[in-house]
Amino acid sequence: MPHYASTLDELQRYAPEIVEPDDFDQFWRDTLAETVARPVLVDVRPESTDLRLLDSWDVTFAGFGGDPVRAWYTRPAGVADPLPTVVEYAGYGRGRGLPHERLTWPVAGYAHLLMDNRGQAGQYGAGDTADPHGAPGGPSPVTWGILDPRDYHYRRLITDAVRAVEAVRALPGVDGDRVTVVGNSQGGGIALAVAGLVDDLSAVLTTAPFLCDMQRAVALSEPAPYGEIARYLAVHREAEDAVWRTLSYVDGVSFARRATAPAHFGIGLRDTVCPPRTGFAAYNQYGAAAQLPVPPAREMHVYPFNGHEGGEAVHVRRQLRWLDSVLHPAHAFAH
Known part of the structure; x- marks a missing residue:
């Protein structure tokens, strides 16, 4: 067992007390309230993909500050009925790419919205959404504006992610009562944030989530993105208190504690x-x-010999079967 992993028994009991700012909830209420006055959909136009079994649209919606955020909306061709819908968030340094790059959810029969990451594309994948807000901080997305929570990049990205749920509910062919959020790595951390801020989701699926237990993560992890925070602090030694304060507003554990939807982890x-x-x-x-009479259902799948790639296709199959059982309990009973 690698030294950073501890034993499975220890992990199953690990529940650190995360330092939350007193105004955590008010901070996010105020942040999201700033978007309410703006219509969410800016532009929706058909996108030719040469995929005969799927239809795609190039969507632009108003994210943080009214900034235009790009997304792909894809669904099975020729299906007129409103469909359960998956909103997916991409990993660190990735963008939305091309509409035929992520087909699992629409091929499985869901409507699917894939949100672009503002300002991040180019390191691992293509995208076309800018992040026009500059503030003091480091050179990488995880350190942009890191000295003040109001300036921080992830305040903007998480707001975009909440607005993506609003946007998809305004699109044709979406069953607004059955919306699930999905993500891996950074996308998994963003999905947890949305689960803590939107109280009427059907489910959340998160794999290898980033942005969780942030101080411990920075201490344990050398690669990017956490390593980029450590390298920033290695130069800006006087900034440590400000950095931890900023990160306390985006910690996935705080969002997870407030979540109400059934959850699937890997x-x-x-x-x-x-x-x-x-x-x-x-x-x-x-x-x-969450102050629910019954805690939300949750399920964890552990891959002892895998790293950040997790269970890959095996895990995706488990996600598909689990989500189907949540949305269609009779199917699970029949199996």
């Missing part, structure tokens, strides 16, 4: 990018502060 125990204990910190406290 973690590789040899993950050096998003250390396993940080994802377990979110899982073990998921729904703890």
